[in-house]
Amino acid sequence: xxxxxxxxxxxxxxxxxxxxxxxxxxxxxxxxxxxxxxxxxxxxxxxxxxxxxxxxxxxxxxxxxxxxxxxxxxxxxxxxxxxxxxxxxxxxxxxxxxxxxxxxxxxxxxxxxxxxxxxxxxxxxxxxxxxxxxxxxxxxxxxxxxxxxxxxxxxxxxxxxxxxxxxxxxxxxxxxxxxxxxxxxxxxxxxxxxxxxxxxxxxxxxxxxxxxxxxxxxxxxxxxxxxxxxxxxxxxxxxxxxxxxxxxxxxxxxxxxxxxxxxxxxxxxxxxxxxxxxxxxxxxxxxxxxxxxxxxxxxxxxxxxxxxxxxxxxxxxxxxxxxxxxxxxxxxxxxxxxxxxxxxxxxxxxxxxxxxxxxxxxxxxxxxxxxxxxxxxxxxxxxxxxxxxxxxxxxxxxxxxx
Amino acid sequence: xxxxxxxxxxxxxxxxxxxxxxxxxxxxxxxxxxxxxxxxxxxxxxxxxxxxxxxxxxxxxxxxxxxxxxxxxxxxxxxxxxxxxxxxxxxxxxxxxxxxxxxxx
Numbered sequence: 001x002x003x004x005x006x007x008x009x010x011x012x013x014x015x016x017x018x019x020x021x022x023x024x025x026x027x028x029x030x031x032x033x034x035x036x037x038x039x040x041x042x043x044x045x046x047x048x049x050x051x052x053x054x055x056x057x058x059x060x061x062x063x064x065x066x067x068x069x070x071x072x073x074x075x076x077x078x079x080x081x082x083x084x085x086x087x088x089x090x091x092x093x094x095x096x097x098x099x100x101x102x103x104x105x106x107x108x109x110x111x112x113x114x115x116x117x118x119x120x121x122x123x124x125x126x127x128x129x130x131x132x133x134x135x136x137x138x139x140x141x142x143x144x145x146x147x148x149x150x151x152x153x154x155x156x157x158x159x160x161x162x163x164x165x166x167x168x169x170x171x172x173x174x175x176x177x178x179x180x181x182x183x184x185x186x187x188x189x190x191x192x193x194x195x196x197x198x199x200x201x202x203x204x205x206x207x208x209x210x211x212x213x214x215x216x217x218x219x220x221x222x223x224x225x226x227x228x229x230x231x232x233x234x235x236x237x238x239x240x241x242x243x244x245x246x247x248x249x250x251x252x253x254x255x256x257x258x259x260x261x262x263x264x265x266x267x268x269x270x271x272x273x274x275x276x277x278x279x280x281x282x283x284x285x286x287x288x289x290x291x292x293x294x295x296x297x298x299x300x301x302x303x304x305x306x307x308x309x310x311x312x313x314x315x316x317x318x319x320x321x322x323x324x325x326x327x328x329x330x331x332x333x334x335x336x337x338x339x340x341x342x343x344x345x346x347x348x349x350x351x352x353x354x355x356x357x358x359x360x361x362x363x364x365x366x367x368x369x370x371x372x373x374x375x376x377x378x379x380x381x382x383x384x385x386x387x388x389x390x391x392x393x394x395x396x397x398x399x400x401x402x
Numbered sequence: 403x404x405x406x407x408x409x410x411x412x413x414x415x416x417x418x419x420x421x422x423x424x425x426x427x428x429x430x431x432x433x434x435x436x437x438x439x440x441x442x443x444x445x446x447x448x449x450x451x452x453x454x455x456x457x458x459x460x461x462x463x464x465x466x467x468x469x470x471x472x473x474x475x476x477x478x479x480x481x482x483x484x485x486x487x488x489x490x491x492x493x494x495x496x497x498x499x500x501x502x503x504x505x506x507x
Contacts, residue, residue, distance in 0.1 A: 084437065112439040176497065245408055247495055
């Protein structure tokens with residue numbers, strides 16, 4: 001027998017593809033097995049006010065957040081049912097005073113911990129304590145390549161400088177670093193500098209993520225929507241950089257789907273390989289799912305187990321698989337490629353989450369959406385509505401919202 | 403390209419590779435497969451890759467690992483050497499394999 005190693009390293013682009021790799025091996029992940037990774041939104045509190053925040057407009061307040069003991073129980077349960085990785089996110093996860101304790105608990109029950117952070121509340125000591133507790137990876141968001149644009153988008157004074165410090169500490173502590181750059185009309189011109197910044201920060205990976213328009217971002221769509229010319233230039237820059245920086249910086253690219261022809265395989269398919277947990281303990285098919293009105297989401301505070309909620313709850317089963325699909329999805333050859341695109345987007349743009357995602361060229365609304373994007377992108381509305389617990393605050397001249 | 407550092411190691415028979423802390427080889431009890439946990443990724447190595455990676459302890463050289471596999475499978479050493487180094491280099495290129503520090507040799 002001659003050992004072959006050609007298929008040995010099924011290195012995959014994201015946890016969702018990890019499922020695919022395991023599916024090929026005929027594992028239990030084949031049919032809605034428990035996800036490999038779960039996003040824990042520890043809190044909606046955040047010092048930043050980014051106008052494209054992925055949290056819902058109706059933010060959950062500190063008083064309803066799961067307690068330390070409740071989160072620990074959740075982490076134990078997740079590990080028990082087969083979840084392998086936990087993404088500590090928010091809001092700003094470091095706003096929780098018990099973060100080190102939660103990371104330590106995740107480590108104790110065998111979960112691999114990622115921290116998804118704005119980094120402005122981090123100190124070197126705090127980061128060292130997190131690393132000591134077993135944290136394995138840090139992802140830091142950046143709003144631009146320099147403070148003028150970045151601090152204005154974040155609505156927080158000196159945010160950019162603090163992020164640069166935290167990124168440096170991350171690498172000094174020998175933790176792998178991902179730079180997350182959310183891109184839109186008002187910062188896309190900085191992309192080449194952001195790529196260079198990621199290289200200079202010794203990041204392993206850069207996520208170039210065009211804004212997805214739900215919740216806060218939908219509110220701010222006219223101020224954020226890029227032009228088609230910008231998107232074409234962006235794709236070129238990303239592709240060139242991916243080649244130029246091979247072996248130095250991995251670059252993942254999320255395109256804005258208003259300008260796409262095919263919809264994105266959102267969340268790898270509704271209820272198929274991902275869920276997240278809100279600060280108050282609701283189990284959601286995606287972080288924007290609460291924008292869809294009329295769906296009831298079960299909580300870890302209910303009498304149901306997490307596995308039961310994943311497998312049996314109405315909200316997860318409503319758009320799971322392909323059975324719920326209307327035409328043109330139902331007879332589409334791509335229905336198991338993109339699973340009908342994004343339910344939240346279908347709801348935001350058509351009022352019915354069960355409709356075809358208008359990002360798809362086969363949707364009757366596609367042409368209209370494309371035109372709307374072009375119109376908004378060429379408009380002169382560039383003022384942000386900053387994200388906060390008060391339902392948003394309109395930017396005024398020069399105050400940076402801070 | 404001058405000025406840009408190549409951050410990843412080059413694997414040779416003399417290397418003494420080890421998985422870094424952020425790339426964890428683990429047996430997944432739920433799915434009954436070995437996985438490598440890495441930043442926001444889960445890798446599924448095949449059985450032989452797992453066998454190789456379990457020998458990557460930062461003390462053993464790649465040369466010793468190849469010798470051991472060649473003896474075990476009574477297979478041509480050259481072929482095994484090529485496969486093992488290619489697999490390890492691929493992992494190294496992804497940032498999930500490092501060289502043991504001097505003190506361990």
